[in-house]
Amino acid sequence: MVIRNAVEHPGYSDFDRARFLDEPAKRGGRSEFARDRARIIHSYALRRLAAKTQVAVPWATDFPRTRLSHSLECAQVGREIGAQLGADPDLMEGACLAHDLGHPPFGHNGEMALNQLANSCGGFEGNAQSIRLLIRLEAKTVLPTGKSIGLNLTRASLDAATKYPWSRDINSEKFGVYEDDLEIFNWYRANAPTGVTSMEAQIMDWSDDVAYSVHDLEDSLVTGQVKLNKLKDDLTELIKVAKDEYLADVSEIELESALSNLEKLSTWPHEYDGTHRSLARLKDLTSELIGRFAQSVEQATQDKYGSGDLTRYNANLIVPRAQRVEVVLLKSIAGHYVINAASSQVRYAEQQKLLTELVAVILESAPKTLESFFLQDWHNAQTDSQRLRVVIDQVASLTDPGARALHQRLVRPN
Numbered sequence: 001m002v003i004r005n006a007v008e009h010p011g012y013s014d015f016d017r018a019r020f021l022d023e024p025a026k027r028g029g030r031s032e033f034a035r036d037r038a039r040i041i042h043s044y045a046l047r048r049l050a051a052k053t054q055v056a057v058p059w060a061t062d063f064p065r066t067r068l069s070h071s072l073e074c075a076q077v078g079r080e081i082g083a084q085l086g087a088d089p090d091l092m093e094g095a096c097l098a099h100d101l102g103h104p105p106f107g108h109n110g111e112m113a114l115n116q117l118a119n120s121c122g123g124f125e126g127n128a129q130s131i132r133l134l135i136r137l138e139a140k141t142v143l144p145t146g147k148s149i150g151l152n153l154t155r156a157s158l159d160a161a162t163k164y165p166w167s168r169d170i171n172s173e174k175f176g177v178y179e180d181d182l183e184i185f186n187w188y189r190a191n192a193p194t195g196v197t198s199m200e201a202q203i204m205d206w207s208d209d210v211a212y213s214v215h216d217l218e219d220s221l222v223t224g225q226v227k228l229n230k231l232k233d234d235l236t237e238l239i240k241v242a243k244d245e246y247l248a249d250v251s252e253i254e255l256e257s258a259l260s261n262l263e264k265l266s267t268w269p270h271e272y273d274g275t276h277r278s279l280a281r282l283k284d285l286t287s288e289l290i291g292r293f294a295q296s297v298e299q300a301t302q303d304k305y306g307s308g309d310l311t312r313y314n315a316n317l318i319v320p321r322a323q324r325v326e327v328v329l330l331k332s333i334a335g336h337y338v339i340n341a342a343s344s345q346v347r348y349a350e351q352q353k354l355l356t357e358l359v360a361v362i363l364e365s366a367p368k369t370l371e372s373f374f375l376q377d378w379h380n381a382q383t384d385s386q387r388l389r390v391v392i393d394q395v396a397s398l399t400d401p402g403a404r405a406l407h408q409r410l411v412r413p414n
Contacts, residue, residue, distance in 0.1 A: 267287075
């Protein structure tokens with residue numbers, strides 16, 4: 001059998017393709033970024049996203065996305081935008097697949113609960129947890145000392161997965177690395193402008209926004225949580241959600257214009273009745289919106305930088321204001337009707353109570369309550385803060401049903 005050598009993308013240097021620990025390929029035929037993508041696909045953290053909440057509870061009905069299906073859709077969007085702009089497609093797909101690995105059970109509600117519980121050990125942030133998984137918790141490569149360095153991805157892949165390239169000291173609400181993970185973070189951020197995200201990370205971030213804003217609308221329509229004919233009546237509430245949670249400087253005029261422009265699309269469904277025809281029309285809308293949001297940034301970015309390989313730090317993604325506001329409007333629809341719904345608040349309170357009790361009981365009875373993946377870190381911990389971080393790592397790794405099952409076994413045994 002002839003193994004063909006992979007052709008490395010010309011937009012990246014050996015520096016970009018370097019790994020923290022040099023690790024030659026076990027076989028030829030793949031680029032370094034293809035190796036990264038494969039490592040992420042085969043990770044247990046990615047598998048677990050299949051049973052983690054995206055927005056709607058995925059097992060309440062069979063239609064809504066899970067965190068895994070969202071990540072797959074984000075990866076498809078990011079791969080195509082990246083390829084159009086000259087970024088490496090495998091690198092882009094890997095970064096998009098990895099961007100939500102650190103999200104805990106119960107979606108952003110679980111993230112908020114764990115952040116409160118982890119305050120004394122550096123807080124909890126889903127993006128920082130994703131990086132922690134990639135460089136520490138997902139043990140694919142181990143140093144001679146026995147310390148895990150995670151998947152040992154290339155410098156450019158790790159940087160592409162970093163949405164917030166700073167620690168909690170810089171911004172306590174949104175940050176991308178914990179203090180005890182700074183060694184490898186500082187290694188892969190070497191020579192990068194301070195606080196600036198790479199071109200690939202910007203594409204990943206926009207692809208994430210596009211995927212979840214469009215697909216959350218689709219899920220909400222199919223499950224009956226959103227009625228499109230009510231949007232204008234509820235525009236005041238939607239504007240408030242948009243300003244408070246997504247884009248503070250957005251104006252009412254901009255949002256009204258965004259809704260008007262979306263309603264003029266040939267595929268916009270003014271009602272959804274569950275028939276094959278209406279579902280097909282909804283799928284057409286999904287395709288049109290994703291194409292609209294992807295092509296707008298591709299065109300605007302190439303208008304400014306040309307059609308060369310736009311990689312790493314030689315360009316920035318240009319997102320037209322009109323499309324940014326349209327995406328914010330779509331986010332606000334799901335935010336108002338689904339995330340902020342009164343019925344959701346009851347569920348959120350129950351989930352936060354469950355996670356609080358689970359962290360407490362695991363910490364009290366550790367190490368016998370710890371999964372094997374976390375025992376080495378527990379035995380190496382020197383302080384209460386470090387031991388709490390191990391417990392937070394374990395709880396964050398759990399799926400939604402896994403958290404409930406473990407809570408039932410440890411907190412409320414029969």
